[in-house]
Amino acid sequence: MxxxxxxxxxxxxxxxxxxxxxxxxxxxxxxxxxxxxxxxxxxxxxxxxxxxxxxxxxxxxxxxxxxxxxxxxxxxxxxxxxxxxxxxxxxxxxxxxxxxxxxxxxxxxxxxxxxxxxxxxxxxxxxxxxxxxxxxxxxxxxxxxxxxxxxxxxxxxxxxxxxxxxxxxxxxxxxxxxxxxxxxxxxxxxxxxxxxxxGSKERITEREYWAAKKGQLALDKENAAREAAGQPTKPTKFETDKAKLRRTIRQALSQATSFDEFSSLLLREGVTVKESRGRLSYLTPDRTKPITARKLGDDFDKAAVLALLTQNAHRAAEKPKAIPEYPHTQKGRLQEEKTAKTAPADNTLQRMVDREAKRAEGKGVGYDRWAAKHNLKQMAATVTAYQQYGFSSPEELDEACSAAYAAMQESLTELKQVEKTLNRKKELQRQVLAYSKTRPVRDGLKQQKNAKAKAAYRQKHESDFIIADATARYFRENGISKLPGYKALQAEIESLIKEKNSGYNDYRAKREEYRRLQTVKGNIDQILRRSEPQRRKEQSHER
Incomplete structure (x- = not known):
């Protein structure tokens, strides 16, 4: 998992x-x-x-x-x-x-x-x-x-x-x-x-998971026996019926640009797609009852299918005219260059080591040799990152670090505000539930006929009235005159939780970006401090 x-x-x-x-x-x-x-x-x-x-x-x-x-x-x-x-x-x-x-x-x-x-x-x-x-x-x-x-x-x-x-x-x-x-x-x-x-893109139940595990084990044993007997082996990966259906649907979705074309491609594979009450289901040749999209995953429901078909249609409309095929060797070389240019940034960027400070601390020759190699690698990675960001001077890098820090702090402030609101709503929900639980006791007090009976009743249910008084005081202090409904409050809390999740992911991404820029800045500062004495030495020789 x-x-x-x-x-x-x-x-x-x-x-x-x-x-x-x-x-x-x-x-x-x-x-x-x-x-x-x-x-x-x-x-x-x-x-x-x-x-x-x-x-x-x-x-x-x-x-x-x-x-x-x-x-x-x-x-x-x-x-x-x-x-x-x-x-x-x-x-x-x-x-x-x-x-x-x-x-x-x-x-x-x-x-x-x-x-x-x-x-x-x-x-x-x-x-x-x-x-x-x-x-x-x-x-x-x-x-x-x-x-x-x-x-x-x-x-x-x-x-x-x-x-x-x-x-x-x-x-x-x-x-x-x-x-x-x-x-x-x-x-x-x-x-x-x-x-x-x-939901999940592929909804795999416990039953399907274990069916796949047992099927794979049986297939491995059968292939081992076939190999020992000198017979050809079967495919090495076992697929459940639902896994095969998902693969068939994905293949049709990758080619189709309309729902009719999608249905036609599935029908060629023996799969019939049906729509009932706005929901899709898929019937395979070996079944009498269709499998609903909900049981396959969110990628196979009507909204996801139509969205992907629309995307395919737009891509087909914007597709440029075909160009002459390159010779095999030249095409391979261009493909390698394209892959290299579009490769993601290296995530192994680390801070460079201050070798002089480490030597002053008593680090040995072995550590110094490692630090020298480490600094060379990080220097190359830093220069690459510097160029990828498009900085033309250290001042631009400083401004980018400041902007990244400000964005991170702003995201953190928004996240804390959402957390604060969420905590208030949860506390309100707790108070509403506590107050609702005391309602039968409070209604019972109204049924008492005289002051003596009411006093005895209150004494008998003292703990419930303490809770009711505390919750009522909480509502007065927070200016709540009308209690919210339980379902509306729960929906609001769930919405805030989703907002908090999104805010946390945003903060985490901005924090990582700030840390990366800080690493680049620290390495650039160390590189410039190292090159400055060398530049002054060269100037003295010229004089």
Whole structure:
């Protein structure tokens, strides 16, 4: 998995110990069965962190079964017994952003306490993915039963979602909220992430992912057997039916300039494209039910397809007349020159080393030789970058650095303002939810007939009235006379989160640009300081 992701799995397995065993012992990635050593014993995972929450010092499985018996829940076979959430971080976070297994475990525990209060839970962090991608990931396994009453959280929409003895529900709204909170956490910790609230270009489900893995393994075994028998091998890359369909659609999109032409090209491959209620679906020859674009990914829905076809039509209209073909050798040489000119800028630009200062610090001859080579490379890279920016003097470079710094600070100011607004909206949402929760108690006060009954009622529900008074005071101090609706407020918060994500990416890009210019400026200053004494020496000889 690349970049921070979040996914959910529900389980009807009544054996809570199986979840803990999966987290702490090696399992086969295809069959999900535990891996055994030569003596038939389970093999512990090499490195992991695990902790339990709300288990009262008991084993997770025992605590869950006790709670289920106490509340008479999760006794039927079809009941969802547990929920499994997985937060996977980008493999680069370890090297680039200093993410460790211990820190990921802390983040997972904090996320669990904040968003799943009242549930018995296991939080376990693994340092690597099942496909050895190097991504640190956190497993959060919840007993679906809630063992004590909790406050009404933003993703909850029913009174039962807060009550003791009721069960956790993972709704679409809840998943959207959890994803936004994961993105918020990644921004706060300075980690890589993507916009989880929007769809993906290719939507690959867990089932398709494992079908591809198992198919590839079977194909590799078959090819090995064929090669050993001296028979020709099959294609080395396995594709699922959906992957083949995506490839066929992309090929048609790369050639078509209109929807009719697109449909015709697909029909040649045996694929029928249909439109219903503004949505596209694709029917392959081996199926009776079409596959909707939503199941393939955002690149294959109607809006994306029409946009690409329009782009192809504009490109075809602007295409220049064909020119005579160059001889093969000359064409290859021109192509190499074009590639060299359009190659992206080198990202390995680094600061040059002040060799004199390092020698004064006591650095040896070996370090000095390395520094000399390093400075020569960075001098060449600096001159190249200087020319790419189009500077004609060091003064222009200074102005560019100042402008880049100002742009970075402006972007940071805007980002902080959005964060401030977002925090205010979240606090308002928390206060609105708290005030709404006390509404039945406040309505009950109105039904009391006399002052004595009202006083007794207030004393009985003192904690609720303290919360109601505090929230009402908050509304008065902030000049809020009419409470916003929950859905409108949640939509505004999600919009602010997207704006913050965009602002953070903009700030990060401007910060990198400023740092690059600072590196160029520092190297140019060092080059000019070095050449200045040499120039004065040459002038003295001329005299």
């Amino acid at each position: 690349l970049l921070a992701t979040f996914k959910h799995i529900s389980s009807k397995n009544a054996d809570y110990g199986a979840a803990e065993a999966y987290l702490t012992f090696e399992h086969d990635e295809f069959t999900m069965k535990p891996t055994l050593d030569e003596n038939g014993r389970l093999i512990p995972r090499e490195d992991y962190r695990i902790s339990s929450l709300n288990c009262g010092g008991e084993d997770f499985a025992v605590a869950c079964m006790r709670a289920n018996l106490r509340y008479e829940k999760n006794q039927k076979r079809e009941d969802v017994k547990s929920h499994h959430y997985i937060i996977s971080f980008d493999p680069r976070d370890g090297t680039d952003n200093g993410l460790t297994v211990d820190r990921a475990q802390e983040l997972g525990e904090q996320f669990c306490k904040e968003h799943f209060p009242g549930h018995q839970a296991l939080v376990c962090t693994h340092p690597d993915g099942h496909n050895h991608s190097g991504n640190i990931h956190v497993h959060i396994v919840l007993n679906s039963l809630r063992i004590y009453e909790v406050p009404l959280l933003p993703y909850m929409d029913r009174p039962a979602d807060t009550r003791e003895g009721c069960k956790h529900r993972c709704t679409n709204a809840a998943m959207e909220y959890f994803k936004s909170e994961v993105m918020e956490m990644c921004h706060r910790e300075g980690l890589y992430q993507i916009d989880l609230l929007n």
